Amino acid sequence: MPQRRLVTGRSQEPRQRFAEELRQLRARKGDSLRQLGERLGWDWSLFGKMEKGETLGGPEVIQALDQYFGTPGLLLALWELAAGDHTQFRERYRRYMALEAEAVSLWHFAVSVLPGLLQTPGYAREVLAAGGIRGAELEQQVKARMSRRELLEGEEAPPFRTILAEAVLRTPLQDEGEWHAQLAYLARTANRDNVTVQVLPQSTGVHGLVATDVWFLRLADGRSVAYTENAHWGELVEENARIERLNRAYDVVRDMAMSPAESREFILRRLEEVPCDSST
Template identity: 30%
Template sequence: MDGVRIIDAMKATSSTPRARALAAGLREVREAHGVGLRQLARILGFAPQVLSLWEKGLRLPSVADVALILGFFKVRGEKQKHFLELARTARDPDWVSTGSPEIPEPLSGLLECERAATSVTNWALGIIPGLLQTADYARALLSNSNLTVAQADARLAVRLGRQKILTRPEPIRLSVVLYEAAFREPVGDEDIMSDQYDHLLAMSRLPNVSLRILPSGQGYHPGLLGSFLLYDYEDLPPIAFLENYSGSVFLSEREHISAYRQLAKMVSGNALSEEASRELIAEVTRQPEA
């Protein structure tokens, strides 16, 4: 029986967004209970290397195996339903999810995308990207998002936690093209914006961060249809992430990735250089109050 379980568990996965969300969720549940990977594998009769592949999103567990893990940790209710739905649909290439007042459902997928990525490409149309926001700027955004204080605090903690991928020992490479109108849009008071501009300047000088501004007033281009992020990996297929007010979309099919790469190349080709972008940010910080 154990041999059959190992064979089934070793079926390859395309590392879809849902598969990565499932992998991250299973790992988080185990770590939250203070149980080691080998310990759990021994208790449930899995090969440790198989459980490790599941938690990395490189192989897919069966729905029954996911149910067994959830049962061991007494995961019930909506969280159990969420994990089982991910397990049933893990091979689907794309993922459209409706938002909610709580932490959005696909957040574990987004965190896993960023945790494992080697590089992130971000076209930011409406606001300064979350990976480059100060705590006060992010809090000002969240306070105007119809959230309770508890919900806003929870999202703020997650957003600030995400930023560690830029300064960890082996940081990701982040390439941002920021629309000038978003860069200039006031969020909060003047002190918040002043600190945010200073933070952008500091982050733009990191060797793994490229920040360029696309001037507004150039007429229509496809980038005006919405922001997006592209995640690239050393050994896994790339993923595109799109977010709007009421939902999020993860895309992994080749034609979608190709389309967003072309769009990223287009907006990058029209953006200011890194040095000119820093000069523009510094100029704005020096502007006298009206």
């Protein structure tokens, strides 16, 4: 029996199909590799290697490409198949990443680590390295995380509120200079019109989100979704009853947190406690 011919003519080998899709999307956009690198903030040679199938890049690089090409979730799904990683990036997480790019407002609670949207390169590098990422992949991931901060910039940036458990601000980096830079960046960002930062004092004790990082996304059609995560896994929550329970817990935490003005003062006090290396 003759082999069935593929209608699309595209490769069915996951890695090659991923590379083909990247080439076609870039060609459709009319960008050179160098232009693509300049617009997304990565070395253009990385995209050249990805299009040749020599490397796959990291997940945050792929998310940035999905956002740039207007294909939310598509490239990430192809990347997952090519990488053969069916544990870290399940369907619900891919869906969350696509929804985040479309959200008209974002609410967040942090247990122990600053959200990626507020991280400096030094902070991101240490956090990612603690998770076992090394070498060139680490640098790619750091650049990718920095690109996500653009979500909070510009005239059409969505409003973002984060409540930080006090432990987040009392867990320093090993490098004091980088920790000082991170606190300074957080203090500046907290002054943006679309960003609200609150600190939850340790003295408030046990609460409904004591062990849960959570994101709430409000979408343009009025729907809301939530995403809960810990150091090992995350879950997209779309059931209204569960979202409502998480929302009630979040409201309680927000009522117990310092006001935005008090929180800025708290961050500045922490900043004053950290030695500043004048050479940085």
